[in-house]
Amino acid sequence: MRGQPIPNLWTVVTRIAIIEDDPLVARQMADVVAQTLGHEPVMASVGETGPIDAAIVGLRGRTGPAIVAQLRERDPRLPVIAVCAADDADAFAEAAALVGPLAVVTRPVQAAELLPRLAAALERAALAGSVDELTREIAARDHALASTSSELATATERLMVAEQLAAVGRVVTGIAHELGQQLALVGYAEAIKARVAADPELVELADVIVGAQRRLLAMVDSMRDFSDGQDRPLLREPADLVAIVDEALALLRHDPDVRRRVVTRAIEGHPLCLCHHAKLAQVVINLVHNAALATAAGDAIELRVGLDHGGRARITVADHGVGMAPEIVARLGEPFFTTRGDRGSGLGVGICRRIVEDHGGTLAFASAPGQGTTATVCLPILDGGGRA
Numbered sequence: 001m002r003g004q005p006i007p008n009l010w011t012v013v014t015r016i017a018i019i020e021d022d023p024l025v026a027r028q029m030a031d032v033v034a035q036t037l038g039h040e041p042v043m044a045s046v047g048e049t050g051p052i053d054a055a056i057v058g059l060r061g062r063t064g065p066a067i068v069a070q071l072r073e074r075d076p077r078l079p080v081i082a083v084c085a086a087d088d089a090d091a092f093a094e095a096a097a098l099v100g101p102l103a104v105v106t107r108p109v110q111a112a113e114l115l116p117r118l119a120a121a122l123e124r125a126a127l128a129g130s131v132d133e134l135t136r137e138i139a140a141r142d143h144a145l146a147s148t149s150s151e152l153a154t155a156t157e158r159l160m161v162a163e164q165l166a167a168v169g170r171v172v173t174g175i176a177h178e179l180g181q182q183l184a185l186v187g188y189a190e191a192i193k194a195r196v197a198a199d200p201e202l203v204e205l206a207d208v209i210v211g212a213q214r215r216l217l218a219m220v221d222s223m224r225d226f227s228d229g230q231d232r233p234l235l236r237e238p239a240d241l242v243a244i245v246d247e248a249l250a251l252l253r254h255d256p257d258v259r260r261r262v263v264t265r266a267i268e269g270h271p272l273c274l275c276h277h278a279k280l281a282q283v284v285i286n287l288v289h290n291a292a293l294a295t296a297a298g299d300a301i302e303l304r305v306g307l308d309h310g311g312r313a314r315i316t317v318a319d320h321g322v323g324m325a326p327e328i329v330a331r332l333g334e335p336f337f338t339t340r341g342d343r344g345s346g347l348g349v350g351i352c353r354r355i356v357e358d359h360g361g362t363l364a365f366a367s368a369p370g371q372g373t374t375a376t377v378c379l380p381i382l383d384g385g386g387r388a
Contacts (some may be wrong), residue, residue, distance in 0.1 A: 016041040020058035032111045054079040068098050078129050110303045143286045242270050248284035260297040268306030271313035276340030283352045287317040287375045294321035313379040320372035
């Protein structure tokens with residue numbers, strides 16, 4: 001409203017309440033206002049005003065301040081003009097304290113005194129309303145800007161991850177062929193196994209070598225799948241998760257880090273899942289190996305197999321090692337992010353999470369510094385497959 005002629009304010013004013021105990025004074029003020037508005041103002045008590053654009057309040061005794069307080073409680077922006085006796089300095093000071101010195105008029109009310117003050121009060125209220133509207137608009141734009149900034153940050157992060165995955169893809173593509181050829185040589189363990197068939201211990205060791213070869217070849221495929229981001233169908237079949245966990249633990253008996261820990265397993269059920277046996281075993285091996293690296297020799301690593309409260313199959317791997325801060329837990333699975341320095345590639349958790357998600361499940365971590373870490377794999381079960 002700034003810069004507009006004052007009379008323009010009256011075109012938008014429809015209800016001005018006059019609250020005055022003296023009917024003669026109230027009538028005189030109403031006449032002054034009516035000449036400007038072109039219609040009669042509202043003559044009412046504070047509880048009967050309803051929606052109004054402004055109020056003219058006569059201050060007499062202790063009722064005046066209470067009326068102003070009630071009006072301002074209903075609408076803090078409401079323009080209020082206080083009317084007091086011309087020869088009462090204390091009343092004028094009190095009125096000025098309530099509504100401001102520029103919103104006080106004296107009896108008998110004169111148009112030259114009342115109308116400019118009323119117009120100024122209306123203009124201040126209009127400006128305050130404009131400020132509120134602008135504040136809301138700025139807040140809305142700030143929110144939109146913050147949302148856009150968040151989306152941009154997310155897009156940038158995804159782009160960085162995509163570039164990292166592309167780098168992984170180039171590396172994996174370059175070494176996969178050569179690695180596959182070298183791993184093929186490990187197949188001679190089958191021939192060794194046939195030669196030492198009479199020695200059960202050597203047969204077992206040969207089986208471990210053959211199993212390691214298959215896992216390494218599957219790991220190369222998993223890295224390739226993880227890096228190119230393509231979804232390849234898994235060849236899945238019904239399997240007992242306990243059997244998968246037992247197979248993984250049997251292979252881990254020859255892991256030097258795991259052998260120096262105390263690994264226990266608790267079977268709370270035998271959930272049946274439709275899964276890729278080798279890939280889920282790879283997940284368990286990775287999680288147990290990570291737990292071993294986070295603990296000291298002789299520490300306990302606990303595996304549990306059963307069902308969660310939602311009826312899904314659950315595998316938990318818990319340790320009581322060094323643990324991780326929340327900001328570290330939040331980054332688990334990011335390409336190349338590792339807590340093990342040169343001993344880690346930063347791909348293991350990401351590959352495990354991808355395998356679990358390909359099975360329709362979730363992989364989550366709960367950890368705190370000095371309190372260890374619990375990894376939880378949840379998978380859908382086959383109908384009727386939650387055997388105890």
